[in-house]
Amino acid sequence: QVHLVESGGGLVQAGGSLRLSCAASGRTFSRNGMGWFRQAPGKEREFVAAIYWSGGSIYSADSLKGRFTISRDNAKNTVYLQMNSVKPEDTAVYFCAAGGLVVGRTTAEYPYWGQGTQVTVSS
Numbered sequence: 001q002v003h004l005v006e007s008g009g010g011l012v013q014a015g016g017s018l019r020l021s022c023a024a025s026g027r028t029f030s031r032n033g034m035g036w037f038r039q040a041p042g043k044e045r046e047f048v049a050a051i052y053w054s055g056g057s058i059y060s061a062d063s064l065k066g067r068f069t070i071s072r073d074n075a076k077n078t079v080y081l082q083m084n085s086v087k088p089e090d091t092a093v094y095f096c097a098a099g100g101l102v103v104g105r106t107t108a109e110y111p112y113w114g115q116g117t118q119v120t121v122s123s
Contacts, residue, residue, distance in 0.1 A: 001026045001027065001112075002026040002098045003112075004022055004023070004024050004096045004097070004112060004114035005022065005023045005115070006020060006095070006116060007021050007022075007023070009117030009118045009119045010118075012122070014086060014087055014122065014123050015086070017082070017083060017085075019081070019083070020094055020119070022034070022079045022080070022081075022096030023076075023077060023078050024077045024078065025077065029074060029077040030053055031053050031101060033052050033053060033102060034099075034103070035048075035051075035098075035099065036050070036079075036081045036094060036095070036096060036097070038090075038095065039116075040089075040091060040092040046060065047106070047107075048060055048068065048094070049069075049070040050104065051071065051079060052102065057071075067083065067084050067085045067086070068081060068082065068083050068084070069081070070082075079096060081094065086119075087121060088122070091119060093117065093119075094116060094117050094119050095114055095116045098111070098113075099111065
């Protein structure tokens with residue numbers, strides 16, 4: 001069992017930055033692939049980024065890769081999402097998720113989820 005708690009969300013102006021954190025407890029964190037997803041009102045939950053236990057990462061699209069960066073600190077059992085140059089369309093609830101050693105872009109690959117943190121970007 002893995003328990004995840006997100007933090008760092010809030011209101012930010014377009015063009016600004018925000019860093020989300022996800023603190024994990026339970027199973028050995030360093031062996032989990034971790035992901036960030038987001039869900040805007042009326043839309044399906046979508047993949048943002050993931051990081052493997054080894055530190056390798058994948059992103060949803062080139063545009064996000066240039067603005068968002070996922071990282072992890074295994075000593076602190078924490079994964080981060082650094083969001084730069086945010087846009088109003090980044091407004092969503094952001095969820096942290098934990099999976100196995102290898103994870104991908106689908107929600108089905110992540111059995112453990114946090115409660116989410118709201119990010120609102122004003123224009």
